[in-house]
Amino acid sequence: MIGRLPEVRTVSADHEPSGPSTTEEPPLSRIITTALPAHGHTGPLLAVSADLAARGHEVVFLGGSRFAGAAERAGVRFVALPAEADFDDRDLDGSFPGRSSLPPGPERLAFDARHVFLDPIPAQYRALLALLADFPADAVIADAFLQGALPLALSRPRSQRPALIGIGVTPAMLPSVDTAPFGPGLPPLPGEEGRARNRALQEEADRRAEPLRRYTEKVYAGLGVEAPRGPRGLAAVTVPDHFLQLTVPGFEYPRSDAPAGFRLIGALPGAVGDEQPLPSWWGELTAGRPVVVVTQGTLANDDLGELVAPTVTALAERDLLVVAATGRPGGPQALAGLLGGSLPGNVRAVDYVPFERLLPHTDLLVSNGGYGGVQTALRYGVPLVVAGASEDKPEVAARVQWSGVGLDLRTGRPAPVEVGAAVDRVLGEGRFRERARALGAELAQYRPFDTIAELVEAEAHSVPVGR
Template sequence: MKILIIAAGSHGDVLPFIALGRELQRRGHAPHLYAAAVFETVAREAGLRFTAVGTAEFYDALLRHPDLNRPLRSLGVMARAMEQTGETAWPILDAAVIPGETLVVGSTLAFVIRSLAERHGVPCVTVHLAPAALRSENTLPGPANGITLPPWLKRLFWRLVDALVVAPTLGAVLNRHRRAIGLAPVRRPMGAWLNQSDRVIGLFPDWFAPRQPDWPANLALTGFPLYDGLPGTDLPSDLADFLAAGPAPVAFTSGTATARALDFFATSVAACRLSGHRAILLTRHADQVPASLPPGVIRADYAPFSRLLPRCAAFVHHGGIGTTSQALAAGVPQLIRPMAHDQFDNAARAVALGVAARLSLRDYRPAAVAAALTRLDTDATLRRRCAEVAAGVGTGTAVAEACDHILALAAQP
């Protein structure tokens, strides 16, 4: 089977699709990954066919956009990025389809898979990495998560979000694309239409996000993919030496979907001075960290979380689903500073599990961070709960289970 995999987003969003591609290839199929050019090396190292649908320069400019991690403004940024990428991607993907021999798999915002399915009659699979992508009228999004409102008011809220926020941004871009290729416009792209695929997969477990009554009937929840690189990938030698040279440090990351985190890392360094912790600052962008780092603080471009986090005293991060799931699997206490997207929802779920604390952007100040780290160090109940949750995460069979669902669809007439 020829399987086209379209992955939108940053490293944390694309790595699970590389994992799916590797497993599908191992089973004798022909997956082909389409993503931004910056992922070509890691995809080819995994043995996958790869086609770039966005330049490295465009990707870097997107990460540095000041509105990318602002809850409302980010949709406009993503919409413009989708439009530019789609102009390049559509003719490539359209030409790659062989009806009767092709299946398409895409991430939440890979709207193009439904265009391919409608145009060519090929089966398609939507894969959601985070539960926040599965809208439910039982809950509210982002910072409003947890607010109690009557059901009718929640439904009204979602309709206002669609009309005032989604329609002028993502909706406008999607419908320009659909009109250009002769397809009917979509009224609510983030509503039911988003999951009008032959199969919908959620790459998270039901104990993290219990199934909601209004989620798609054809949804399969498989667990966390927990893929952070090829098997055998080890820690960089300088980072391994740093870990061995002193007590367990605190690891800090603002996620791979931003290149504007200087304030975050400067505040984190100041907090470690106050709390007495050693620190690892994880970012590929050297200009995000202070020019001079004190003793006991190191910057690393990248480290596989499955090997790093079990050796850390705590993990401070943005609440991305890949980052959160790796921290759950490692059993490390978490301090989460959500900014946008699914991060508020993931943070709320981690706090509810009893394994994390949360600070808002406004409250992320050296004294507050230092106090939170001290609490994570001394809270025996939280640390015990971290170990309990880690034991329940499992051994990483989610990718194989997701591929079972994909190939079951491919086997149907």
């Protein structure tokens, strides 16, 4: 999404918070929330934090230092991760030297697994233990990629620790006999043929991941904890007491062997962003032309030539209104520079825009595959064209095509002709819009904030910890 992170206190679709309590009543429970110091991971956990605080719980957020202000606006206490576990996700290549030399794909994913996710585990775990000594929480709610929370459950029985609840903020990495290994964006293949393919691919993935497995064991051994066994992605789901995936069955591959603690709870509603001023051209959204929005999100947007510029080029001067949401200051000027100094007449470029207000007027979203942004579009029944090659984006794009809500271009840098043909097809074939609306209706049936709150309250009353 292109809305700014500090908007997390806005009224949600499934709960109307009354704001932080001003009474002297004790909190319902004490909760620690924590996330990797990256926008796409921190945003959902702060939204959960704000909702729980508004319900009367006492919440402390453990996260990246640059999100201290956002936590304050969410109405929760903030504690910074130690420097060894903190980084600036807006410059991953600068934070992790050597990353930029690796192409998107298996090599970069392996680099990230080692340096972005595994190396910070000891510092994350120590920070969590220190916080628990000062703030004996009833529950810890952790972004699935903050793996320093896992030793908490691995090192002591449930009666001696708070409940651990994992939150899946990216497509599910849970391995299964019914799915290919996470990463390349391969959709399910039905029947025994598919299971045979999945077994072969998983065996190959396990062989390639052997050095990473040994590295993982070394990291955990330094904590005096035995490393979780099994393929990458399994521990994040099976070690916590509960694992809540932020999506619905219509947008996630079925797994006949999923553990009981793995639940799909719906996507979090976004912030409405009423305080954000609307651009002067906003009235054109209802002037009758189909509206196509293109974005590379708020992080992977240094090079607008990857997707935004090809889309604008492909759709220039068509009978469409094209909104280029660049997601960064100076984005419209940078885009114009890529296009020879000016924008086509049917294009409106902005730095930031309130997506929750834009999407109800949108006929098609062209996206690089941010998980939250894609599901936000689906909440409004908007079909998609997705082109993403880094991080989890190939998996998001594959789910877009598998679920029937759009097309996966299977590249992060499509040519204008590819984008144009995909836009024509999605706009021209009503089945994509129909399927997107069906997914929107499915998402509307879920109340994820209520689900999380009910689970926390049940856990808080089941096993008192340090109280």
